[in-house]
Amino acid sequence: QAVAGDNFLGGEDFTELLMQEFMIRQKEGMLDLEDPKLANLIRKQAEKAKHSLSRGKAADMEIVSNEELLRCTITAERFELLAKPLLARLRQPMERAIRDAAIRPSDLDAIIMVGGATRMPIITGFAARLFGRLPSAHIDPDETVALGAAIQAGMKARDAALHDIVLTDVCPYTLGIGVSVENASGYFESGHFSPIIDRNTVVPVSRTESYSTIRESQKDMSIVVYQGESRLTQNNIRLGEFSVKLPASPKGEEVVEVRFTYDINGILEVEATVVSTGEQSRIVIEENPGQFSKEQIEQRFKELSDIKIHPRDRMENRLLLARGERLYEESLGSSREQIASVLRQFEDILRRQNDREIRKAAEHCKVWLDELERMTDF
Numbered sequence: 001q002a003v004a005g006d007n008f009l010g011g012e013d014f015t016e017l018l019m020q021e022f023m024i025r026q027k028e029g030m031l032d033l034e035d036p037k038l039a040n041l042i043r044k045q046a047e048k049a050k051h052s053l054s055r056g057k058a059a060d061m062e063i064v065s066n067e068e069l070l071r072c073t074i075t076a077e078r079f080e081l082l083a084k085p086l087l088a089r090l091r092q093p094m095e096r097a098i099r100d101a102a103i104r105p106s107d108l109d110a111i112i113m114v115g116g117a118t119r120m121p122i123i124t125g126f127a128a129r130l131f132g133r134l135p136s137a138h139i140d141p142d143e144t145v146a147l148g149a150a151i152q153a154g155m156k157a158r159d160a161a162l163h164d165i166v167l168t169d170v171c172p173y174t175l176g177i178g179v180s181v182e183n184a185s186g187y188f189e190s191g192h193f194s195p196i197i198d199r200n201t202v203v204p205v206s207r208t209e210s211y212s213t214i215r216e217s218q219k220d221m222s223i224v225v226y227q228g229e230s231r232l233t234q235n236n237i238r239l240g241e242f243s244v245k246l247p248a249s250p251k252g253e254e255v256v257e258v259r260f261t262y263d264i265n266g267i268l269e270v271e272a273t274v275v276s277t278g279e280q281s282r283i284v285i286e287e288n289p290g291q292f293s294k295e296q297i298e299q300r301f302k303e304l305s306d307i308k309i310h311p312r313d314r315m316e317n318r319l320l321l322a323r324g325e326r327l328y329e330e331s332l333g334s335s336r337e338q339i340a341s342v343l344r345q346f347e348d349i350l351r352r353q354n355d356r357e358i359r360k361a362a363e364h365c366k367v368w369l370d371e372l373e374r375m376t377d378f
Contacts (some may be wrong), residue, residue: 002101002200003172004093009086011050011117017082018046018074022061025072031065038065052078054119080122087126094130100200111135114144156264169264174199177258178224178233180214188214193226193233196260205291206261206307207353210275217248221256223272225285244272244281261304269301311350311358320365321346327372335376342368 019042023031045061052059053076071107098105111127113135118124123216128134154162176195179186197207213221222243228236246254254276261269266287273280284297292300311317321343328339342365349361 001103003170004097004199005172006089006093009089011102013086013117014083014117014120015043015046015050015129017086018049018061019043021074022046022070022072031070036062049074050120054121076121076155080125083122087122090126091130094127105131112139112144113137113323114141144148146247148305150224151256158244168202169377170200171197171203171262172199172206173227174229174264175225175227175239175260175268177211178226179211191233193228193231193236196258197262199229201262201354202263202356203262205308205355206259206304207309208257208259210255210257212252212256213246213249213254214251218246218251218254219248219363220245221254221272223256223270223281225268225270225283235244239268240270240283240285242270242272242281242283244274244280247277248273249276259308261301261308262302263304265300267292267297267300282349300317311353311355312347317350317358317362320362320369323369327369331376335372339372 019039021044030336041063042061042151045063047062049059057077058075060067060071060073060353064070090248108131111131111133113124115125118135118141124135140283142295151162161268175197176193178190179192179194180190181192194209194211196209197205201207213220219370220243222241224233224234224241225239226236227239245257246256254274256336257275259269259271261271268285268287269282270285271280271282282340284301286292286297295318324339324343324346326345330338331339346361346365349357
């Protein structure tokens with residue numbers, strides 16, 4: 001339902017903490033920090049100490065430098081104190097995933113620790129305090145990684161052995177484009193981020209947004225694609241750029257529809273269509289360039305053509321809206337107001353293009369219209 005993480009946080013960061021602690025405890029001038037051989041020796045001792053602290057309450061680190069033995073003892077309490085800034089970084093994505101999934105920690109069936117670094121008691125204890133219970137300890141954290149990768153590969157290959165497994169993937173980061181926003185002085189300020197696919201949207205997915213011109217006789221529109229969560233593009237990651245030609249028209253009259261289609265293989269297709277002329281421009285951005293041939297990419301997006309239809313244009317939603325319109329025309333007074341309100345709410349949800357939300361709203365709208373027809377004997 002949701003993913004979150006810190007791409008720059010891992011087991012190596014905890015090793016680095018122990019290295020820094022060892023060096024701080026030595027007398028000034030005892031260590032040549034520019035010596036790569038010495039640094040490698042300290043790193044090996046830090047790794048060894050990290051593993052020892054996963055099993056005991058203290059660990060010794062020692063090396064020989066300039067024919068002198070250098071050593072220090074690090075307790076589990078001291079290690080936990082050193083690791084506080086890293087644990088604070090670990091807390092943020094965990095809380096974000098819970099919020100994005102719209103659940104409470106008590107709703108989780110189990111907390112599963114995955115990866116070698118989770119063997120450290122400070123990680124296990126931190127998770128236990130955060131979620132109010134101990135994580136599952138009966139699953140090997142390294143074996144879990146291998147099993148998960150195997151299942152994911154099997155599902156992508158449509159392996160028959162996995163026909164009973166339902167596993168969805170989600171977009172890990174928000175995807176959108178840079179836009180200009182009118183400020184209080186009436187001037188347009190560039191550098192703002194307009195999200196099109198929100199993070200944790202189930203993929204494959206296709207979403208579209210419309211953008212209009214901001215200058216008189218504007219002849220082109222630049223589409224700059226970004227990934228990130230900041231409202232300003234300068235704080236997000238630029239993925240690509242292209243432009244579309246526009247006929248000269250008054251400000252605000254030319255509209256460009258920008259469609260993002262995101263595939264389970266991390267491939268993003270961005271299409272921009274000028275509404276008045278139908279002219280279209282397109283780029284494809286790959287997470288791992290060269291992994292797929294051009295023919296494979298084109299075939300994949302051809303298979304996804306069915307999801308490139310705006311929810312308002314899908315037959316089942318058009319029929320539901322048409323049914324509501326008929327009932328509105330056949331009603332009078334307060335009934336009309338109620339029907340109009342229900343249809344407006346449904347249209348607002350269609351504009352948000354969230355399939356999960358649309359399915360729930362469509363079912364609610366259908367049940368409500370069924371009840372209205374029974375009451376009025378239409």
